[in-house]
Amino acid sequence: xxxxxxxxxxxxxLDKVCAALTITxxxxxxxxxxxxxxxxxxxxxxxxxxxxxRGEGFLDRVVTAEMNILYPSGSDxxxxxxxxxxxxxxxxxxxxxxxxGIQSIxxxxxxxxxxxxxxxxxxxxxxxMGLRREDLIDEVEAVVGAASYIKEASDADITLFV
Amino acid sequence: xxxxxxxxxxxxxxxxxxxxxKKMRVMDSGxxxxxxxxxxxxxxxxPAWCKKTGNILSSQEQExxxxxxxxxxx
Numbered sequence: 001x002x003x004x005x006x007x008x009x010x011x012x013x014l015d016k017v018c019a020a021l022t023i024t025x026x027x028x029x030x031x032x033x034x035x036x037x038x039x040x041x042x043x044x045x046x047x048x049x050x051x052x053x054r055g056e057g058f059l060d061r062v063v064t065a066e067m068n069i070l071y072p073s074g075s076d077x078x079x080x081x082x083x084x085x086x087x088x089x090x091x092x093x094x095x096x097x098x099x100x101g102i103q104s105i106x107x108x109x110x111x112x113x114x115x116x117x118x119x120x121x122x123x124x125x126x127x128x129m130g131l132r133r134e135d136l137i138d139e140v141e142a143v144v145g146a147a148s149y150i151k152e153a154s155d156a157d158i159t160l161f162v
Numbered sequence: 163x164x165x166x167x168x169x170x171x172x173x174x175x176x177x178x179x180x181x182x183x184k185k186m187r188v189m190d191s192g193x194x195x196x197x198x199x200x201x202x203x204x205x206x207x208x209p210a211w212c213k214k215t216g217n218i219l220s221s222q223e224q225e226x227x228x229x230x231x232x233x234x235x236x
Contacts, residue, residue, distance in 0.1 A: 026176040026207075029183035030214045101174045101201075111180050 002157020005034045008149070009162050012044035012071070013081035014090055014105065018097075020162040021108040027158070028115035035156075036112075037149050038140070039122035043129060045105070046119055046136050049074035053130035064130040075105045113139050120144050120152070164196035164232060165189065171200045171228065178204055179211050182233070186217065189235050194220070197231040204229055 005027045009020050020036070028034045038046050052068055055061035083089040094104065103111070119140045126132070126143065133143055142148070153159045168185050170178035178199045185195060197208065208231045212219040218234040 022176050025180050029176065029180045030211055031183075101172045101177075103174075103177055111177075115180065115183065 003032050004156040005032050005158040005160070006037070006149075006152045006156035007034070007160045007162065008037045008039060009042035009045060010040040011081070011162060012041040012078050014078040014093060015081050016162050017042075017045055017075075017078055017105055018102075018108070020160070021105065021112060023160065024117055025108060025111050025115060028112065028117050032158075033116070033118075034112075035118040035120060035152050037120050037122060037144075037152065040125050043121060043125050043131065043136075044071055045075050045078070045109075046121060046140050047071075047074070047131065048135055048137050051131065051135035053135070054132075055130050060130070067129060075109055078105060109139075120148065122146075122149075163194075165193040167196045167198070169198045171198050173199070174201045175203050175207065179207055182208075182211070183215075186233075186235055191235050193235050195233045195235065197233060199229050199231070200227050202229075204231070208233070 005024070007020060007024055009017065011017065024034050024036060053064040055064035077087070078090065079087065080090045080093055098104065121136055121140050121143045123143050123145055166185060166189060168181060170181050173181070178197065178201060182195065182197055189195060208222075209219055211217075212233060216236040218236060219231060220234050221232045223230040
């Protein structure tokens with residue numbers, strides 16, 4: 001019976017992050033050692049509230065300004081993968097989830113931390129988005145590259161990509 | 163008679179399992195936990211969790227919407 005799980009989270013869509021954290025938390029609650037690699041847009045899930053991406057040079061600053069507007073930081077305002085309608089859909093979905101007793105993303109992240117789930121972040125998307133280590137929440141234990149993930153995944157009995 | 167009661171009524175997957183795992187951490191081996199849930203998936207998930215973790219599901223009851231599980235810590 002395997003006891004290690006490694007999950008790659010490459011999206012910041014509320015629905016998919018919800019699915020990913022439901023699985024990681026169930027695994028951790030079942031006594032598994034779990035690690036999550038946040039990459040691509042998944043970085044937004046562990047972005048500190050109020051973090052502002054920085055750009056160097058004109059075009060770079062245009063891109064980061066755009067990201068500041070489109071991606072409010074903090075895991076409590078993630079967009080939906082469909083029917084987001086500029087955030088209205090996400091807001092309605094969060095209300096609906098709450099009404100039905102389903103945990104919010106910040107609550108699930110808190111449980112994951114409590115259960116000892118390890119967070120690691122991928123360096124490349126952070127560079128692209130103009131984010132530094134201090135822009136991520138403290139729970140992120142390391143900012144790594146692909147080889148570190150391969151080490152994690154080779155040790156794992158379950159690997160998932162969301 | 164259970165050593166601890168955990169009320170997870172109204173909570174949905176994966177929260178009852180997460181709360182049960184947290185509760186089990188502070189319990190001693192051989193003690194019994196009584197879990198109350200209303201989420202129907204618990205009928206599958208609690209036995210599966212017990213199999214995976216080695217804890218023992220000693221009995222379960224159902225009263226209308228409410229499910230009760232008696233789990234012995236391994």
